[in-house]
Amino acid sequence: MSELKVGVVSCSGEECLGGTISRLATRKVLEELKLVETVTLCLPLYLAGGKEERNFAKVFPTISVDGCDKLCAKRSTEKYSGKISGFIDVSKIIGNENALNKKIVRNKDLNKEHLQMIDEIATEIVRMIGSINPDSYSGKSFCGCSCGSDQ
């Protein structure tokens, strides 16, 4: 049995701060906080028909991170791969006013307060990963091809 991995799928959000924070918090988890335990599922690739991404989300626990209440990542993942293990709506945590801010979307424009928001969302993702019961996925592995095998 291979080690259980958790997929994290972030919204693409490039129109507002919530999307930027989703992506950066997701990256923080993938690159620093849960480097070994997580993989990223690229949402544009997933929607373009990426079989590996879709099959992963069918077999392994997957968490979506959305910038606003449109919940593009959650809805898309559930449409093609079934129920997800957890979802985060960033706007519920940092507030709509911040999340829907269209003036600040680039990383270089983020201030200290925004970086704290990223930390807060990253912590929430980590908490959600910790709440997943590995026994529910015991014995499952992902062969990496597009056969959808969950032996």
Add this chain to the structure above:
Amino acid sequence: MVENYAILPCNGLDKCAGVISREIAIKLCENPKNEIICPVYYRVAEAKYNKIAGKHPLLVIDGCQTRCASKLSAEKNLKISRQVTITEEAKKHKIELGSNLRLLENENALIEIIQNGLNNTEVKVTQSSVETSFLVKFEYETYQNGKFIFRVPKNQEVWFNENDCWVYVIGNRARIGVTDFVQQNLSDILYFTPPEIGAEIDQFGEVGEIESSKSVFELISPVSGKVISINETIVQQPELINENPYESGWIAELELTDFESDKELLIGFDKYFEIVKNKVKDVNG
């Protein structure tokens, strides 16, 4: 003067190139006349983004060869004015991209090069200036019968008709040609008669001829559209069709009229590969 763009980046989040595509798009949108199209939300808010895509020339920024943004524009039948693939640009400028998602010195240098290139190049939305980069190398499945090898490209954007012609579609443009089955059966190809540039071709209409010492083959177009360019090289060197009818031996490029409708009468790799095997068995036993 540079025109304003509707910008469709791939916005990938599994490779650095995807992150670069987003960064370039957002930087370009510091000019308020440029507008961005979110590749994910586009699938929900189609009307909103169709309006944006209709207002400006479309710039598509793909991170890698998977070309998710180009695929999306094809799906939405958008006319691409400029297309950039980050990994190809990195190769062209000899810049090595990092294996993680961080934008460091190399990545930022590439962003600046691409952004400057886009800002300083005049864009005219005419058929001849449409820049689409078709892949020059395909992955193939092969079927061997005796000494003859028949290749069929496995790329998802390549479609076939039962007349043994292929079409490779990116956005509103297509490249067409014949398959290995045709060139193997014709043997040494001696002449190529191209279609006329500007000619309006119906799906299954004739789009040029190739001739060998054995026979003449009329190319049956897999798609409808206007011929916008031909492969000038094969006029002088038709033997390139024998060498590789999918790569150096392509025939013509068309601006598509209604690919969504044409697609219903085309077949994908799996089915065509089976058809080829059966045809070869019929011909050669």
